Amino acid sequence: MGKLKKRADGLYKKSFMYDGKRYYVYGHNKAELEEKERVKKNQLIDGKKKHDTPTLNQYYESWMDSRQGTVKEATLRCQYFQFKSCADIVIDCLNKTLGELKLKDITPDDLRAVQRALIDGGNSEQTVNDKLAVLNHLFSDAYKERRIDYNPCIAVKNLKRTTPEARDTFHRALTIEETERFFKMAENSAYYDIYRFAINTGMRVGEIGALFESDIYDGVIHVRRTLTKAETGNMTIGETTKTIKASRNIPLNDAIKEILEHQRYINRMLRGDKVISIHQPIFTAPEGGLIVSAPTNREMLRICKKAEIEPFTMHAFRATFATRCIESGIAPKTLQELLGHTSIKMSMDLYGHVMDSTKQTAMNQLKII
Incomplete structure (x- = not known):
């Protein structure tokens, strides 16, 4: 005492x-x-x-705190929801949620039970794999910190896809016919210039929404930032691009110049004689706020239905731009730089699947001897 x-x-x-x-x-x-x-x-x-001996939930809190300031808020927010959907699943044989289990006691069988529960809950195989990837990242860091003796995710195989990849459906590259039909029906849409700008530059929708007049000079678009979601869920203009390589320069051509001039004309019509700062977004939502993906994609769905083509999302414009570049003979290294990818492999893996007609044309032109 x-x-x-x-x-x-x-x-x-x-x-x-x-x-x-x-x-x-x-x-x-x-x-x-x-x-x-x-x-x-x-x-x-x-x-x-x-x-x-923390529980999974307790370790997750400290893990997330340690990553503040080094990982984008939008990424942390996305990973939070992915983690929660796994951590809240009850492991039947233990009558506890995964998050309530001690970090060191979680086994591959527990994680396989989570996989099955997520699939039974209506998640696609790819979505389940993405959610387990967050757990794998967490366990990997815990192993490096010597909190656990091994990473149980290593023994859990990714689920095989039973549905077509997004790049073959709503993220697909559009055919020339689909492109013409879509834009014919989109002429009166408030998003018309945004759609045209996306397919002509390959820029992501967040990059377009964060593009200032001050970013366009010397005949080049200087991509330097993107829209992002804060932890509160509100859309904001970020200070950087998605990745370091995503910060890039895209030369202007006549088509892009015409789109920019048309959008500037629309902005003057909407804002009248109000002085517009060169540090304000060029492209905004119809009501004047920042571009949000949900209404943008809803409008695309409406246009697709009217044009009688299979639905797609904004990312399809990026895939279409890349595919047209490949078809035009643009070098892989140049395509990588235009898209802002970290490697040529990433560009070619994502967009190197050119259409059958293009392959046939290439073979018809091929002469070896």
């Missing part, structure tokens, strides 16, 4: 040892001291348990 000592202010002081360290409590009498010592010890024991 620690000694009781009365201080000059009339309070008693008591010390005790825990885990090799001395702690102090203060009170008016012996009973108060004993109660404060009990509470303090419980707090220390609980804290030590969380540190030495």
Whole structure:
């Protein structure tokens, strides 16, 4: 037992040892001291348990805190929802959620149970793989920190796809006929210039929404930032692009110049004589706010239905731009730089699947001997 000592202010002081360290409590009498010592010890024991043997949920909180400032807020927010959808699944044989299990006790079988539950809940195989990838990242870091002896995700295989890849459906490259039919029906859309700009530059919708007049000079579009979601869910203009390589320069051509001039004309019509800062977005939503993907894609769905073509999303314009570049003979390295990819392999893996007609044309022109 620690000694009781009365201080000059009339309070008693008591010390005790825990885990090799001395702690102090203060009170008016012996009973108060004993109660404060009990509470303090419980707090220390609980804290030590969380540190030495945290649950998955407890480790996730510290893991996320450690990544603040080094990972984009939009990425953290997305990973939070992916993690929660896994952590909230009940492991039937244990009658606990995955998040309630001790980090060190989670097994590959537990993760396979999560896979099955996510599939049964209506998630696609790719969505399940993406969610498990967040857990894999977390366990990998825990292993590096020596919190666990092995990463249980290593023994869990990704699910095989049973549905077509997005690049073959709503992210697909449009045929020339689809492109012509879509834009014919889109002429009166408030998003007309945004759609045209996307397919002519290969820029992501967030990059288009964060493009300022000051970013266009010397005959070049200087892509330097993108729209992003804060942790609150609100759309904001970020200070950087999606990745370091995404910061790039795209030369202007006549088609892009015409689109920009038309959009500037629309902006003058909407804003009248109001002075427009060169550091404000060129392309905005119809009501004047930042571009949001949901209404943009809803409008595309309406146009696709009217044009009688299979639905697609904004990303299809980027795939279409890349495919037209390949068909035109643009070098892979140039395509990589125009798209802002980190490697040529990424560009070719995503967009190197040119259409059958293009392959046939290439073979018809091929002469070896």
